[in-house]
Amino acid sequence: MLAKVVTASLIGLQVVKIDVEVDTANGLPAVNIVGLPDAAVKESRDRVRAAIDNSDMEFPMQRVTVNLAPADSRKEGTHFDLPIAMAVLLSTEQANGNPLKDTVIIGELSLDGTVMGVNGVLPMMLEMKARGYQRMILPWDNHQEAMLVEGIHCYFVTHLKELVTDLAKGIQFELTMGMKIDEEDQASLAEDFCEISGQDSLKRAMEIVAAGSHNLMMVGPPGSGKTMAARRLPGILPELGFEESMEVAAIYSAAGLLTKDVHSLKTRPFRAPHHTASAVSLTGGGRVPRPGEISLSHHGVLFLDELPEFDKRTLEILRQPLEDGHVTVSRSAGTFSFPARFMMIGAMNPCPCGYYGFDEKGQHCHCAPYQVQRYAHRISGPLMDRVDLFCEARRIEYEDLTTTKTAESSATIRKRVMKARAFQRERYGMENIKNAYLSPSQIKQYCQLESDAAKLMETAFDKMKLSARAYHRMMKVSRTIADMDLSEVIEEKHLAEALQFRTNQHFQRS
Amino acid sequence: MDQQRMALISLNLEGITAAKDLLAIENYAGNFGDFWHLSASCLQELFPLATEKRKRIIKIINNPKLYFDKVSAIESNYAIYTILDQDYPFYLHQIYDPPYVLYVKGNLKPEIPLIAMVGARKASAYGKWAAGEFSRQLVQFGVGIVSGLAYGVDAACHQGALDADGYTIGVLGCGIDQIYPSSNRKMYLEMASSGAILSEYPPGTSPQKHFFPARNRIISGLSHGVFILEAGLKSGSLITAEFAMEQGKEVYALPGHINHGLSQGTNRLIQDGAKMVLKPEDIVDELYSKQIIMQNHRVSVPDHIRLSKKEATVMALIREKAISIDEMVFHTGMPVSEINSLISVLELKGLIQPLPGKLFTSCR
16 A cells, blocks of 8 residues: 655755655565665664564564655665654554654664654754645654744654654644743853953954954964854854754754753854864765855854965965855856855964064964965965954963953953944845945945045055955955944945955055 | 177177176177177186176177167167266265166166165064154265165165155166065155166066175165164175275264164174264264255254143153053053043154054154
8 A cells, every 4th residue: 555754855954845645565585675765764674663663563564665755865874764753653554644644754763763863854844834834743862953044833752652652542732832032131241252352452352343244354372262262253243043044953963963941043163163174064965965164164164274274275265155145066066055154263373483573471483484375375365355354462461460450351342342333234134144244336335435534545546556356355344443433434444444444555566 | 889888788688798898708709899899719818717707798799789688678778878878876986896777767867875774684673763863864964875675674775765755776686677575666656766776786686685795785886974873783785885995985873772682783893993973963964064065054943833731741752762541541640531542642743753562662
């Protein structure tokens, strides 16, 4: 007899609705799974058989054919176990199939019939909801994750036997509430800017970066607090909005990195790949591509410490995602597009020994001039062009360490950042434009210089030998600084401040 | 005359440049014109032990046509001055061992008095700043700057002079067509059009270690005085200073921090009697008193710049010592955003300048 249930497959971040069809017919006992299953799906045959047998039910001693339709797309993952088991039980009339109409079933089985959690539940739920499915049967382990989606009737299953019993009795679905955004609940930060004393210019740069979603490059000797500051950046960024957090959660779910803690979904991602990272680990890859570091830092921060130590090719692949906000990966299994709209924060030493220009405390740079230049030039011009702000981090002085002046806390800074962002949103109307993403024509439209500021720009352009690209960067940064001042026109002081964050001399190529 | 020039240049092309050899040839043959008539046995007598050298000289004598073509090919791109020429640089001619042949790209302007400025290649920010600043100001008095077109101080000197539209000469330690280090390419081209590039080595010669000390004697020989900005205790810049003293030129030195390695050489020079330079006028006044330049006031005078109260506060801090933005915030109590914009304004007014590591220093 033929039975059919609905499930979903997830490849990359692409969700496809899958019909699991099971036909049991007389013949030699055998189980065949068709419809381009990969190894993990094929193995589900053995899990399903054992799970059914161990749940006081009977796996048919007949010829069982399982079809995963559409049959032309590849299937991977272990979450087909439960739908296959249910379809087998329906086809042998061991379970009541009526309540399963239009119900999406997802879950992995262990041999004793227990249902285990799987990766990627969130993106699958979102997509299936968009296709009009209202009811879903999901593993209990994915309860927290599933509750993030609003308005789905869910049944959370722990054991196969329990599901079958409930189906016979009349199954009760639970309505998901969606994620609650409560303003009060600001988890206290483990890492706060108030722990950094001194370093005012670095903190100022961080604040501007946070307000305009710019990219930043920090240059400084070892131990000057570059990493410390970067780790505190997520703390001053506004929390993720609902849409944003759903996008982020979907990526993390697909990568199998979604933590159970729902609170963590509101803080922006912070990824700090080690400098030995390969190009594929950044973009995402694999035979069936998984999201890489740049997608995992979507809507958040990608911190690249020791930037010149990264492989040159690895860095170059950042160019296109930095521009487009997504990355497209082509593999044998297909072409996949992952969102990757991140802020790049780079940190580097000024030279191989680390002290060029910062040699005050008995530490002297002992690099030859060409070494210093070559070190800076390891980062290509096109990549440098995508960095809006440059900032030097100096080792803190003894006076700073012992000062009684308390530094501002991240919460205070964040309030200012939120204000500046709100001001931006008002101007651009749409949620998605930030100052950092302005195109040259948009700069012309939105970045109006006051007459004094225009004069200053003219002098600066000549005297500081700014390039056309540097000009656009300065405009964007001064736009953000003006936003922080809640000023619609860019005044002289805003532009003058922005000029301090221009490219360091030894990155300029002649 | 032409025969003599040709002989000198051909010998130079073959790498026979030592004054000792050339003098021996001149004494033996009478003059360089008769060089072409020397026979193999004469050469055997002249250079009994140097087989290699003899071979090269015979090659020249046997193929005058070949060398004539070579020289005219070079002369189509570069000017060649031999020591026999009337327009050979006068002061260079006076030194103990002037180069017999000079290749020049650009223009030699004998009417412009020259000062050599040299210093460490691995210069500190202080040295580079001083180099740029002093050369910029010196050219405003109508002085030309000679240096070695290397990294560090040399490059900063040339750049300073070019920025102020002054005259500057670069003396190379390699063939005139070799740009070494290649990062100075832009400067090389600018100097070739507005100033001059000069070398005693024929085109195509690649840089070699021992060429550089030798080129230093030309740097000092061309000029009225040698100004040393930064030098370690054992350095090429001190070699130039030594040449200058031997050649009877004035030696000027920039004082520095006594603990700083790169200032030890210059401080020692001052102790030994070199003239300490605190402002460009120190050099200019001396040239004026020797009637080498005709005026000791600037061609162009910078305007007096007015500062607001806040700018003056920041300026006072920067005048004391090179200082970072964080320190300014600490000392003035002003918010960092304000300091940032004040600094940019002061920078654009040309009062301060950033050093690597983002310290700021005043430009007096």
